[in-house]
Amino acid sequence: AQRVTQPEKLLSVFKGAPVELKCNYSYSGSPELFWYVQYSRQRLQLLLRHISRESIKGFTADLNKGETSFHLKKPFAQEEDSAMYYCALSLNQAGTALIFGKGTTLSVSS
Amino acid sequence: GAVVSQHPSWVICKSGTSVKIECRSLDFQATTMFWYRQFPKQSLMLMATSNEGSKATYEQGVEKDKFLINHASLTLSTLTVTSAHPEDSSFYICSARVAGVFFFGPGTRLTVL
Numbered sequence: 001a002q003r004v005t006q007p008e009k010l011l012s013v014f015k016g017a018p019v020e021l022k023c024n025y026s027y028s029g030s031p032e033l034f035w036y037v038q039y040s041r042q043r044l045q046l047l048l049r050h051i052s053r054e055s056i057k058g059f060t061a062d063l064n065k066g067e068t069s070f071h072l073k074k075p076f077a078q079e080e081d082s083a084m085y086y087c088a089l090s091l092n093q094a095g096t097a098l099i100f101g102k103g104t105t106l107s108v109s110s
Numbered sequence: 111g112a113v114v115s116q117h118p119s120w121v122i123c124k125s126g127t128s129v130k131i132e133c134r135s136l137d138f139q140a141t142t143m144f145w146y147r148q149f150p151k152q153s154l155m156l157m158a159t160s161n162e163g164s165k166a167t168y169e170q171g172v173e174k175d176k177f178l179i180n181h182a183s184l185t186l187s188t189l190t191v192t193s194a195h196p197e198d199s200s201f202y203i204c205s206a207r208v209a210g211v212f213f214f215g216p217g218t219r220l221t222v223l
Binding site: 032034036042043044045046049051086088090094095096097098099100101102103105 | 111142144146151152153154155156159161203205210211212213214215216217
């Protein structure tokens with residue numbers, strides 16, 4: 001079955017430190033991977049999509065099919081990055097929903 | 111980006127009553143919408159896929175007679191929680207996909223007393 005694993009429930013770092021939020025997936029087909037972010041009291045919003053290969057708010061993520069990973073990275077964390085981050089998998093089939101990991105809370109303190 | 115709205119944003123009801131939650135796509139048409147449930151500090155769990163003009167597809171373990179979904183138009187899907195009980199209290203979120211990206215509504219917080 002398809003699955004998304006985010007091993008860290010909470011990641012606490014200091015401002016300016018590098019950040020890496022881990023995400024692994026299991027799917028035998030050709031997946032689409034996403035990172036969504038949910039700031040306090042706000043709706044989920046797209047952060048990154050693997051096929052776009054762009055950097056948003058300083059975050060990057062590379063799809064590693066060999067390791068079935070899609071880790072999210074940022075070289076220098078900012079306090080405003082504190083939020084819940086969800087890695088999600090789409091089966092890339094019409095009409096199918098996103099499958100979410102359990103999420104990682106990122107806490108950036110000064 | 112595309113905008114998905116939900117109404118109401120929060121609702122409190124008595125046990126045994128039914129509650130309807132609306133999900134609208136404001137600037138696009140959605141033949142398919144997705145309904146999720148989110149418990150406090152937990153991830154989103156897919157409940158069902160709503161298809162315009164046809165029956166919804168429910169995930170395993172989700173009672174279709176309890177969570178009635180109607181997708182009568184290309185811009186509106188509704189989720190009705192029938193005979194609500196306190197264990198149905200949760201945050202319900204709808205989503206739709208546009209140009210490969212999933213957009214989410216702000217969610218509806220349901221509290222059943």
